[in-house]
Amino acid sequence: TSLATVVAGCPLSSCLYNASGPLCTTAAELDAVGSSEAGAILSKSATLEKRQGNPSPRYFETTWGSINSMGLPNEGYRYYLDYAKRAATFNKPYFISVSGLGFEDNVAIIRALSGQEHVSAIELNLSCPNVPGKPQTGYDFEQSRVLLEMIFEHVTTPLGVKLPPYFDLPHFEMMAAVLRDFPIAFVTCINSIGNGLVIDTDQESVVIKPKSGFGGIGGDFIKPTALANVRKFYTLLDKDVAIIGCGGIKSGMDVFEHILCGASAVQVGTQLMREGVGCFARIAAELREIMGGKGYRDIDSFKGKLKTLE
Numbered sequence: 552t553s554l555a556t557v558v559a560g561c562p563l564s565s566c567l568y569n570a571s572g573p574l575c576t577t578a579a580e581l582d583a584v585g586s587s588e589a590g591a592i593l594s595k596s597a598t599l600e601k602r603q604g605n606p607s608p609r610y611f612e613t614t615w616g617s618i619n620s621m622g623l624p625n626e627g628y629r630y631y632l633d634y635a636k637r638a639a640t641f642n643k644p645y646f647i648s649v650s651g652l653g654f655e656d657n658v659a660i661i662r663a664l665s666g667q668e669h670v671s672a673i674e675l676n677l678s679c680p681n682v683p684g685k686p687q688t689g690y691d692f693e694q695s696r697v698l699l700e701m702i703f704e705h706v707t708t709p710l711g712v713k714l715p716p717y718f719d720l721p722h723f724e725m726m727a728a729v730l731r732d733f734p735i736a737f738v739t740c741i742n743s744i745g746n747g748l749v750i751d752t753d754q755e756s757v758v759i760k761p762k763s764g765f766g767g768i769g770g771d772f773i774k775p776t777a778l779a780n781v782r783k784f785y786t787l788l789d790k791d792v793a794i795i796g797c798g799g800i801k802s803g804m805d806v807f808e809h810i811l812c813g814a815s816a817v818q819v820g821t822q823l824m825r826e827g828v829g830c831f832a833r834i835a836a837e838l839r840e841i842m843g844g845k846g847y848r849d850i851d852s853f854k855g856k857l858k859t860l861e
């Protein structure tokens with residue numbers, strides 16, 4: 552099931568939409584995405600119950616991007632399920648991101664969401680926490696398999712996974728080997744680069760309160776890693792698995808690069824947080840300009856067609 556199938560009932564009105572996280576936690580924020588040029592609406596990762604998340608400051612913008620350790624603040628999955636009928640009024644797909652605090656929570660949430668009207672797809676956040684002291688699920692290939700086996704016993708709604716960034720080629724192969732065994736609809740690459748550190752040199756301190764200042768990095772510096780992950784999974788997985796690009800997108804050219812690597816659609820995170828939902832119209836217009844200049848009438852004309860040298 553490719554993304555086209557996923558959103559067949561309600562095609563993406565543009566290949567750009569919001570990344571899970573920024574400006575998608577409340578109905579008002581989701582409405583703003585729905586009313587914008589975004590091609591779809593994606594919720595903040597949902598847990599079983601509402602969460603306040605970590606103490607502030609928990610998000611910080613830099614000139615090149617952002618660092619965050621939000622701690623999964625969200626309204627609880629029922630809120631995002633209830634929102635689905637309102638999402639439908641925007642005539643664009645509505646995706647719910649899920650990040651249960653344990654495998655049982657993930658199964659319970661996905662069983663409740665599966666088959667529900669107006670929920671176009673589920674994005675399972677594999678950066679979801681697992682056993683404390685063990686690597687996050689996305690970095691534990693056996694645990695990822697275990698979770699996906701549990702999930703696919705119960706889910707009928709198209710489901711994709713949000714992956715953390717990988718850096719070592721065998722890790723791409725190991726994760727692809729897991730994903731090939733399940734009927735996933737899409738793979739979103741990448742989540743923020745984990746556990747970075749940003750320093751305020753005047754104060755000689757970290758800039759966010761949780762985790763001694765350690766947090767997920769987004770923005771300009773993560774684009775090369777995001778592009779590599781999009782490209783790798785595009786080449787490793789079956790072509791009917793859509794790859795959604797996320798990471799370092801703030802212009803039409805950034806979108807062009809993600810699509811060249813094989814992305815069928817892209818998500819905007821840090822730039823959405825900085826610019827607001829107006830970023831979708833601006834970036835989409837820039838992409839149209841670039842495509843026109845290069846003589847491309849549609850995305851399939853250049854999707855995945857990145858050349859190597861010789």
Ligand SMILES: CC(C)(C)CCc1c(C(=O)O)[nH]c(=O)[nH]c1=O
Nearest residue numbers: 620621622623678679680743767
């Ligand atoms: C990091 C987790 C809290 C385990 C998951 C939620 C999440 C967060 C968050 O809510 O802190 N931030 C991210 O950049 N990516 C994520 O996937």
